[in-house]
Amino acid sequence: MPPDTILIALCTYNERDNIAALLPEIWQHVPEADILVVDDNSPDGTGTLVAEWMTREPRLRLLSRPGKLGLGTATLAAFQYAVDNGYAWVCNLDADFSHPPATLPDLLAQTPGHDVVLASRYVPGGGVVGWPWYRHAMSQSINFYARTLLRLPVRDCSGSFRAYRVALLRQLDLRQFLSTGYSVLEELLYRLRRKGARFCEVPYIYAERRYGDSKIRLSEGFRAGLIILRLALGLGG
């Protein structure tokens, strides 16, 4: 049985060209879902585009924040919205086509009996196309580091493409997170594991973004490494 109320959360910073094509493609695969865009006042007008679209699309929601406040806080704001509005499941994916909407039904098919379903590059059938060797090396290192230090029972710890049972998210204090940036993805798995979450991974192929530039910076990697260490040492609350 597919879950009944589904929120699909998209965090955006300068994703106007991607989002225009992404919304219809998501609804093609999951027509019953509402989509929430969390936009940080993107200079390219992503938020304006979504606000206009909302006037003719009742399944679309927009959370506008005043400036670029980080992927971590944007993700947690989306989850708080799912909690406050009584959705059963919240799915998260990047708004740049790296995460194919065609995989959403595969995630939702695994929701019975699981609390977190991860789309995974690192299980049989999964993979990445279009990355230089150093991106592979960075991703493998951060995954090994997070999986080992935080004792995470999954192979792909650093991707946002996941479905979460909102009842489990409700048990977390979303304001207590250390991460404001990308390490929110590992921190979520760590905190959910400690709540006894049942995890499952389904394969997908990660593709390079369709339009625009990546927002990740090297400093983000160092910050993520420190936060994971703090959590591992029990200093995360």
Ligand SMILES: Nc1nc2c(ncn2[C@@H]2O[C@H](COP(=O)(O)OP(=O)(O)O)[C@@H](O)[C@H]2O)c(=O)[nH]1
């Ligand atoms: N709201 C919001 N979204 C962000 C922020 N940083 C990144 N994103 C979004 O998060 C997703 C992943 O970011 P991206 O730059 O593609 O990272 P990469 O895939 O690791 O290179 C994209 O949809 C971005 O637009 C931020 O500070 N605020």
Ligand SMILES: [Mg+2]
């Ligand atoms: Mg991306």
